[in-house]
Structure formats: structure tokens, C-alpha cells
Amino acid sequence: MSNNDTFIQKLRCSGLRPTKQRIKICKTLFDRNNTFHFSIADLAKILESKSSRKISLATIYNTIHSFKKKGYIKEISITSDKNYYDTNVSNHHHFFNESTNELIDLHDDDVEKVRLKKTLPGKKIKSIEILVKIANNK
Amino acid sequence: MSNNDTFIQKLRCSGLRPTKQRIKICKTLFDRNNTFHFSIADLAKILESKSSRKISLATIYNTIHSFKKKGYIKEISITSDKNYYDTNVSNHHHFFNESTNELIDLHDDDVEKVRLKKTLPGKKIKSIEILVKIANNK
């Protein structure tokens, strides 16, 4: 259980002003035991339910974008109508269960290193991401 | 160079009515030599420029969705603000050049088979997709 001061410190350290809105969003995202997969809509709904004063959607977007830029969350794109963010920013991949729309982390250790036979001269590789789409067996 | 009749046949075979709108969209997507990576906005712009009668955006969405469902095109999600479709529906992966926003096919043969060390009981794997993000070397 982190208290607000922890978040205030961390925000300040990374050059983000610790506003009421950001602290509330930090608590929602990071004050939990497990990694959290969420869409903007999910987050907005949670914030709405736990908070008396409404945080505008624009602010939620702003905050998520700045947290992403700082590397506190990671964006995961699966289909055009499901854009998720992930509080687990370590190097990892994903299972996506098409039957349930559930997203499951797949650790880097769970996959043998990807080997490319093709290289592109003059380019550097920034990341290699694997998405394994699965479905329930009937 | 395919003529309209080819598309009319193919649409009819797959249970889609060969309407004017769908034939125009088929010509734009499939009457070309190379595989085509596009967003809805790209497609709308092209259709607008080559066609006197405007096809509504809603119809473009409908058509792309039904073509996707029939397996004529594939959806590729890269970031929340870039959703592409691909006329190459064969099993393949992608390079995405972050410097230029360019999307490049990476054939299945160009990657050593991905081996998962972790399995999920009761689930079947539908697809494994790799996205390699690259950038220009300065």
C-alpha cells in the first residue's frame, strides 16, 4: 500500500507536477499487487466510481500520454477497437484470448529468443514484440 | 489487371453482393502488383480522388469489416493512432519503421519459428504475430 507521498515524490522526480488528478490516477494504476491491463475507457470508469470530483477525459489522455512517455506504462495494440496500456513495462509479450478479450502477460523467459534471418541495413531494432492470439477450446 | 467481372465473381462466390461501392473498393485494394498497407483514412482519400460519386465513410468501414471477416484483408495494430489493414493475408510478420511510419512485410520464412516454453491448458493458439519496431540509424 503506497501512500500519496510516494507518488508525489515519484512524479516530482520525473519532472511531472504532482497534481490532484495525477495522484488519483497513480493510485488507480500503481497501488495494486498485480500488473494492470486497461483501456482509457476502463480507467475513466474506475476513476469515476471512486472519485467525487470528475477528472475530465482530456486529462486522463494527457496523463496516460505523459506516463507513457516517461516509461511508467506501455501501450499494447491488439485490434483497432481495443487499445490497452500495461503497467508492466518490463520486456515481455502477450497472449490475447479472443474468446474472452483477456490479455495475459508472457514473460520474455517464456519464449525462445526470436531470431530474424532478414536484416535491414541502416536500421536499428528498437523492440521485438510477440502477440499470441488464443481461444478457448470450445 | 483484373476487370470488374473478376471482382463481381469473387464477391458473389463469397456471399457478398457485388455493389458499385464494393467493386470500386476491390479495384482500389486488389488491382495492384504489390501488397497494400492502408488505413481507413488512406483508403477514403484514394477513393475520393478517383471516383466522382462519393462513397460514405460508413460504407468504407462496413466493406473493410466484411472483407476482413471473409479473410481478404488482415488487420494490423501497431499503436493506438495507427491502425492498418494489409492485403497480404498470408502468414507473416511486420517491421514498423518508427522514423518514417513505414510498414514492411516480414515473411514467415524470415524468422525462425517462435517457440513458446509456456502453454495454456484448455486454449488453442490461433496465431503468433511478431512486430519488430525499427528506426533509422540517425
Next chain:
DNA sequence: CAATAGATTAGAATATTTCTAATCTATTTT
């Protein structure tokens, strides 16, 4: 060839994302 059932289109409604003027925060000046 008219009637009918059902598929398709596209305007309207809704949802999502971005823009920017007003507000707030932190720093500097007095």
C-alpha cells in the same frame, strides 16, 4: 414483372482523441 425478404448504404448519432484558452503550480522578485 411485381412482391417480398433480407442485405447494403449512408446520414445521423455516438464515441474517441486532440486543441487551446483558462487555470494552477512553482519559481523568482520585491
Next chain:
DNA sequence: AAAATAGATTAGAAATATTCTAATCTATTG
């Protein structure tokens, strides 16, 4: 320590993107 200032942040409004559904079109049947 308060006021002034610069610049960051918020959130309403504007812009974009997507979906819904009534009206239209297509194909089939009699």
C-alpha cells in the same frame, strides 16, 4: 512572506473516428 511571472496542466470545446439504424437497393420467388 506576499506578489509577479513563466510555464505546466486542466478540461471544455472542436475535431476525428466509428457505429447505429432507417431508407434504399438487390436478388429471389411466384
